[in-house]
Amino acid sequence: MELEAESEGELARRIAGGADDRPACEAELCRRFLNRARLYGLKHLRFDVTAAEDLSQQVIVVLLEALRAGRVEELERVDRFMLGTCRNVAHSMRRAQGRLDETRRRLSSELAGASTPPWELVESRRVEECLAALPPRESRLLLLLFQEGATAAEAAEKLGTTPGNVRVMHHRAIARLRECVGT
C-alpha cells in the first residue's frame, strides 16, 4: 500500500540500489508501466494485441534488468527510459516480425499480469454494433482511418470533403461511438 504513494523515480532508485523491498518495488513499477507499454505496442504494431503483449513484456524485462544492473542513468526520468525501450523493441519487432522467445515469456510472466490489458476494456461485438449504428459516412470514415490507414487527405477525397472536415467528423464519430459503447 505504501509503495503506491511513491514516485516512479523513487521506485527505480530502490530497485537500482538493491533495497530490501526491491521485489515489491519491481512489482509496483511493473504494474504502473505495463499498460503504458501495451498502449505503445498497440499503436505501433498495427493494433495486434499479441504483438503488443509481447512488446510490453519484453520492455518490462529490459527495464528491470537495466535497473538492477545500474544501466538506467536518469532514475528520476525512468519514464523516458521506458519510452526509448518501447521504441527500440517495436522497431526490432517490426523488422523481425518476431515474437518473444519462451524464456523471456516465462520470466516476464512472473512479473506481468499486474493489470488488465487495455484491449479487454471494451467488448468488440458491441463496437461492431455501434459502428453499424453510426451515420454511414462516420462509420466509413472510422474504417478508412483505422482499417485502411488512410490519411486525412485520402479520406477527404473518398468522402468528398476537406481534410479539415475529416478531423471534425472523426471527433464526432469517436464521441458517438464512445457513448454508444459506454466507454
Added chain:
Amino acid sequence: MTEHLSRDRLADYLAGLLDESENDELEAHLFSCPSCALESERLFALAAAIREAVPPVLTAERFETLSREGRIAEVNRMSPGQIAEVRFPPPDKVLVHRLGGSDLSRAGRVDVDLCDLRGDSLLRMEDVPFDAARGEVLLACQRHFAALFPHDGMFRLEVVTGDRREEASRYTVRHRL
C-alpha cells in the same frame, strides 16, 4: 507538453492524423503522466476494436485483409434473383455473400435492405461500399447474426442516383446452423 491530453488529440493520434513530432510529444507525455495513460486506455481499446471490426458490408480492401488473415470461412457468390443455401460460419470466421451481377454503373449511392421472405424490411444499410465496375456488394455474415435475424432472408440492392431510387436486384439466402 505539460497539460493533460484531450480526447480529440488522443483520437487523432490513434487514427494516425498527427505528424511525427506531434506523435513523439504525445507519447512522451503518455509515458510521464500516469493519469493520462490510465484515461487513455479505453480509447486505445476502442481503436483496437475498430481496427478489428467486421462491418456488415465490406470494402474490397477489408475483404482482402480478412482473406489474408484466414478469417473468411466461405464466399457465397450470387447472381440477381438467385436463391442460395449456406451454413453460418464458425464463431471466429466470416461468411461473405458476394452479391454480383447488378448494374451499379450509374449509382451515386447504394443501399442494402435486409428483408424477411415476405419482403418486410428488417435492417436497412445506407450508402454502403460497392464496386461499380463489377456491379458487386460484399456482405459479411457472422455466426452471432443467427441470434439476431431470421435465418432465411432477402437482400435488396437499391441504387440511388440524384433524387431517384430504384431496386437493382434481390438475392435470397437461407442460412443453416
